[in-house]
Amino acid sequence: MCQFCMTHGYGKVWYKNAMNYARQMYKLKKHKSSHDHGRDPEGAAALIIAEAVEARGLKPEEFPRLRHMANKVAQEMVAGQVVTLEDAMTMVELASPIALMGCICRKITRGRLEDNEDSYTCMGLGIGMFKWDRWPERYKGGVHFVTVEEAKQWLVKWHNKGMVASLMTHGTPYIGGLCMCDYPDCLAIRYRLDYGINQLFKGEFVAKLDYDKCCGCGTCVERCQFGAIKFEVTIEKTNIDQFRCFGCGVCMTTCPTGAISMVDRKTLPGLREVW
């Protein structure tokens, strides 16, 4: 069961519920957080998560406790979920305004400064973007407001390069960002895969391979950011581990024979509880 769909989507896909992009939901976050002591609740959540991650190497005995706390605040304040390109396109139709900006994760992990329209890999959604200039250091390199059509072109551009689209909440369930992510420079993916901090949830879909159509070219293998796809040597075909699959659809669009399709996670009994 998709927990957010039940609590924030009336049982349907929660990020297709227009309410989760609304101004009123943005205002809620200030009252939501119980652990920020009056500071910026998102910043406080990021610090708690970072403390847990660093504890894995500095004081491993403290890690399980800190990880538990990090999980809680991450899901309350800065949760994410992988979405397919198609769903990302629906999202940009629901949200306004849409602004492109530099990715904060890549600044942190690789010192990469994205300062022009070609290099922006992050997208801010909704009313919060109008006051971006309060924190120019967060939006280093400026922001670029775009139309829905431009936003879709931007999504396709990065999707074709192999990036995973994932939404980010700013005080769940308010959806304030749509990022183009990869491993290891996306912190959310890294926290989930390397530290078991479930800030990023798996998508509503999961990749399924049609063995008859697969030609064994291996194009999809290198595109998977989650290590879910392997080349099975003995049968000369691709193998997709659906438990590792996050449902981004990056493999589907690159497959030359159309052998990969995305199926609804909820239709598979073994996967419908795996988020």
Add this chain to the structure above:
Amino acid sequence: MAFNWEDPRPIPKMTVDNQKCNVPLTCKKCLELCPQAVFALITLKYVKYVETNINEPYAYAVRPMHRDKCTGCMECVNACPRDAITVQFGEGEVK
């Protein structure tokens, strides 16, 4: 790659001397070349309505945030132009 509770790997002692490395964003060699992406860039100067200058000393700092992922390849130690990074596995030699 997948997360493992019982991971027995040794974890190195790592330090970055932020006195020596005081303008990391103008160099960022370690951030870019680490195969395991061990380092994180911390923004120390975060002021409302003000964008931080990347040339300002002590405005940013590099931190070995993911030291548990370090393999000890010493690429960062060799690349650092200011000799600010140390990596030590066990009681062995400090490099």
